[in-house]
Amino acid sequence: MIQDNELTGPAEPTATRRTADDTESSRASRGWWDRNADEYQTEHGGFLGDDRFVWGPEGLDEAEARLLGPARALRGRDVLEIGAGAAQCSRWLAAQGARPVALDLSHRQLQHALRIGSDFPLVEADAGALPFADASFDLACSAYGAVPFVADPVRVMREVHRVLRPGGRWVFSVTHPIRWAFPDEPGPEGLSVAASYFDRTPYVEQDENGRAVYVEHHRTLGDRVRDVVAAGFRLVDLVEPEWPHWNHQEWGGWSPLRGNLIPGTAIFVCER
Ligand SMILES: C[S@@+](CC[C@H](N)C(=O)[O-])C[C@H]1O[C@@H](n2cnc3c(N)ncnc32)[C@H](O)[C@@H]1O
Numbered sequence: 001m002i003q004d005n006e007l008t009g010p011a012e013p014t015a016t017r018r019t020a021d022d023t024e025s026s027r028a029s030r031g032w033w034d035r036n037a038d039e040y041q042t043e044h045g046g047f048l049g050d051d052r053f054v055w056g057p058e059g060l061d062e063a064e065a066r067l068l069g070p071a072r073a074l075r076g077r078d079v080l081e082i083g084a085g086a087a088q089c090s091r092w093l094a095a096q097g098a099r100p101v102a103l104d105l106s107h108r109q110l111q112h113a114l115r116i117g118s119d120f121p122l123v124e125a126d127a128g129a130l131p132f133a134d135a136s137f138d139l140a141c142s143a144y145g146a147v148p149f150v151a152d153p154v155r156v157m158r159e160v161h162r163v164l165r166p167g168g169r170w171v172f173s174v175t176h177p178i179r180w181a182f183p184d185e186p187g188p189e190g191l192s193v194a195a196s197y198f199d200r201t202p203y204v205e206q207d208e209n210g211r212a213v214y215v216e217h218h219r220t221l222g223d224r225v226r227d228v229v230a231a232g233f234r235l236v237d238l239v240e241p242e243w244p245h246w247n248h249q250e251w252g253g254w255s256p257l258r259g260n261l262i263p264g265t266a267i268f269v270c271e272r
Helices: 004-008 022-048 088-095 107-116 153-163 177-181 221-230
Strands: 014-017 078-082 099-104 122-124 137-143 164-175 203-206 212-216 234-239 265-271
Touching: 022 107, 022 212, 078 088, 078 153, 088 099, 088 107, 099 107, 107 122, 137 153, 153 164, 153 221, 164 177, 177 221, 221 234, 221 265
Parallel strands: 078 099, 078 137, 099 122, 137 164
Antiparallel strands: 014 203, 164 265, 203 212, 234 265
């Protein structure tokens, strides 16, 4: 007997809100990023630049923001980039004289890092179980890597804390929590509150067998502060980049229209 999907192809995933534990979230992320890395790099690679350090769709650049510290604080430093994708940020760090290690869960994303060219280590691993000895790094960073996709962010925070040396900085960007309350649309339809900001139920896309193929986890701003503090970090800044006048580009639900009204990205600057 011919199955339906032999005629029509695999069914489109359906979006829902339900719980998803760490294992399911991790498996979904690896699969999704392996399948979508090519499209992601085609669509966003130009904006990200091969060797720029961009914190998010607003285009805030570490060359100006200096959230990891002044230029002299990078030279000769061991830096771990988590959820590095094609390692654009690590390439910028290497050009500043740092010694980056780029880690990502997705093999295909790291193949893009190889394609662009990397003279630093690329590590395929989960942010929740970092394959490094204690106190291996001076700095750690992540531009939208891993943190929004894990069920247990405190586990990631603790792992980063463990591999950092005392005094080390951990700077990471995530979707600004306020966006959870709005539809993920760049136009006017994305300007009206449609869901509770306080509802932490994950956003899950699942296949016809109910298996998660994409998961995003929501934390409120207060939750994220408590996560970093619970892991032993001191929060020294929380940056909400404003949409700059030069950026006319839409990135999914991020757009100049919304960016001028509500924050799209939150960047946490922490110290060990
Ligand atoms: C939005 S991309 C960001 C990549 C890069 N920083 C950039 O700005 O293009 C998110 C990345 O996080 C990675 N990722 C998701 N979950 C992860 C996890 N649990 N551990 C490590 N990396 C993860 C994905 O594979 C993907 O490359």
